[in-house]
Amino acid sequence: MNLLHEIFRQSPEIALFLSLAGGYAIGKIQFGKFQLGGVAGSLLVAVLISQVGVSIDNGVKSVLFALFIYAVGFESGPQFFRSLGRHSLREIAMAVVLAVSGLLTVVVLARMFGLDKGLAAGIAAGGLTQSAIIGTASAALGKLGLAADEVQRLQGNVAVGYAVTYIFGSFGAIIVCVNLLPKFMGRSIRDDAIKAEAEMLAGVQVYGPGQHPAAPDLVGRIYRVGAAAGRTVAEIEQTASEGSAFTIERVKRAGKLIGVQPQLKLRDGDTVLLVGRRAGVVAAAGSIGTEMQSSAGMDVVVVTRDVTINSPEFTGKMVAEIKASAGADLRHGIYVVGIKRADKPLPLALDTVIEAGDVVTLYGTDQDLQRAAKSIGTVIVPSDKTDFVFHGLGLVLGLLIGLIVVRIGSIPLTLGSGGGALLSGLLFGWYRSRNLAIGNMPTAASTLLRDLGLAGFVAVVGLQSGLQAVQTIATSGLSIFLIGVVVTILPLLITMLFGRYVLKYDNSAIFAGALAGSRSANPAFGEVLDKAGNSIPTTPFAITYALANVFLTLLGPLVVAFA
Known part of the structure; x- marks a missing residue:
């Protein structure tokens, strides 16, 4: 144990990558139909490793999360801005219901179990995974007119409640959004994501990586001229009907390639290459001559x-x-x-x-x-290079936006680095869709940012909070932890029922994205994206996530006032 502690002290990044490796290995294991996934697995392994004692800089967590949320926003920017308007009312209602139900749950439990204001606020921050509540609640506690030592004690309890409940706050949201919601809907996230994507594409066939049609629409075929002898290239090409066009790209005569001109007359025995729509190329065979399997020099690069x-x-x-x-x-x-x-x-x-x-x-x-x-x-021009000038400026802008603080009375409201990076990603993704010559980010690069950013962020949370959480549970009993479980699960269940029966969500992928965003549950959203296999859940998530950052932050002073 001492050896591991010394290794992690000298190189805490070893603990981080060990959490990722172990977490993704555990995440692949099937427990019946239940599967943790890499994000939840990384969190659990990080909590275990934290018991050895790991100190990891808080800046690492901020950088990883900014990369994740910016990449998500960049991928979804065009679709997000097209979706704004009256269609967003459901997402607004989702975020409101979760915030209100979260507040009521915390206040009722605090009064039932006699929790002080600090502990109640900490449980709200951890159980709802909204770290900003710590700041707004601590500021509110300082204005109650209490003695300085009492204020310090209550503010310390905020940190205790947060540390004990935050880990399950992340894990529980994954359980509800990724495992419980699809069972409740009776359909998998993946199936509904494919269905929604098909509707969005309006019937247009889209092939995945490595997929090709067995009978492609555009083909090339080689013919030996017979029936077409004496006709010009232009005359033959003009026989093609609308939707079955083809062109003669090469002509070989007496074993030598000759220049193709519209008025070139073909001779008996010439070899020609036709390229174009399959229907036209195949139909032309009867009027040109005999098809050949190959002929030297007749290939052309398209x-x-x-x-x-x-x-x-x-x-x-x-x-x-x-x-x-x-x-x-x-x-x-x-x-x-x-x-x-x-x-x-x-x-x-x-x-x-x-x-x-x-x-x-x-x-x-x-x-x-x-x-x-x-x-x-x-x-x-296709490229596997990422435009770091474009995306570097995007991240800078997002982080600067996150520094902006607007005060409503004494309550500070801010998007934070995560909300700022998300907004910037949405804007830069939209701009890139209008100017495709700049801002390139290959899909593989974007996927790496999302996966490494989110799983790394969650792992750092586990490494930082795991030891204190386990120690607090061991000394104070399970009551705080169990109250946090209720604060995590109950608002999600209430919002899920409201979304299904009042807002009439009928697509599991869209519903899961909106639910994860209304709780600002980034780990849950990462798993939802993984299950969906496409970006369908991102737009509802982006809308509810932005609102949740504001609504849940406001809970800090309200919990202090009513608990």
């Missing part, structure tokens, strides 16, 4: 590129208008694979209106794509 639409010739117009006005020179050899707005696919319907900042995915040779991009907008 690429897929995303292009941001910002030309006035295309923005504000329907797809049908663009098709009618686009010249043959622009369209030749270019095939539209799809179109996205704020990273969400749009249906390629004739009445779809194109807006500035939309991204069109084009397929063709690099030469053709470069020619078309000059008329359409800016080519987005």
Whole structure:
């Protein structure tokens, strides 16, 4: 034990990464249908390791949490701002109900068990995992007109109540949001997240990493000219109907490649490469000649590129208008694979209106794509590099916002570093969706920030508070801990019932995100995201989380006043 203490004293980061490794290992274990997950597992392992005695700087926790919450906001910025409005009323009601039920639970239990004001406020801060309550409650205690030593005792009890109840405050929210809510709804978070995403995509097929259609829409095939002898390249290409276009990309005659021109007449025995829509390429076989499996030198490299639409010739117009006005020179050899707005696919319907900042995915040779991009907008070059200038400034702005304090009377209100980083992430994510040439953050990088940030934050909490919490429980009995359990679980259950039967939430993924946010339960939200497998829960979480930071902070003086 002394050896471990000395190791962790010299290198506390070992305790942090050991908590992560052990936590994720435990989190994978299935207990029937129950699974802890990596975040909850990291918290439990960190509490165990803390019994050896670990001192870890509080700044580490702040940095990890800022990275997590900024990455979440950045991914969800476009969707969040589109969702604001009347649709947000349910999330506002969720945050209000949880704050009110949390206050009533703490006040009733404090009076039932004779808790003093300091201990009640600490249990509220820990059981509801809102650290800001410590500050607002301590300030309120200092204004009661009590003797200095009594104020100091009560303020000390705030810290005791917080330390004993905070760990289960995090763990209990995971149990309710990730395990209990799906059973209550009768549907898994993953299934409902997929369903919500499908509805959002309006039927557009989206393939995951490594997935490809067995019969792709765009193909290339090689033919030996027979029936098409004597016809020009332009004449053959013009036989294609709308939606089945193809182009002749290469011609080989007498074993040598020749330049492809619209007026080039094909001869019997020529070899041609057709590239385009599968329906058109396959249908052309009967009028061209015999299909060949391969032919030396007839292959051509085609690429897929995303292009941001910002030309006035295309923005504000329907797809049908663009098709009618686009010249043959622009369209030749270019095939539209799809179109996205704020990273969400749009249906390629004739009445779809194109807006500035939309991204069109084009397929063709690099030469053709470069020619078309000059008329359409800016080519987005794929990169695995993160734009640290953009995101560094985003984090700086978020942390500066977190420093702002607004006072209502004597009550200080602030978003804190977490709320500021979330707001900044939302803003920078939205701006990036409108200007895709800057602010790149690959999905893998964003996932690492989310996973490492949240699990690391929770592990640091366990390492810092675990020893004191266990010691307090051992000396004071389980009463404070059990009261904290009720403060954690009961408001969540009340809010869950209110959300289901009054607000009519019917999607488990959206509901779980809103519930986690209304309790500012970041570890629970991390597990919800993991279960969902997409960003569907993020928008309701972002709205309720921002409100919860304000509503729950206000509980500090109210608990002191009524407990």
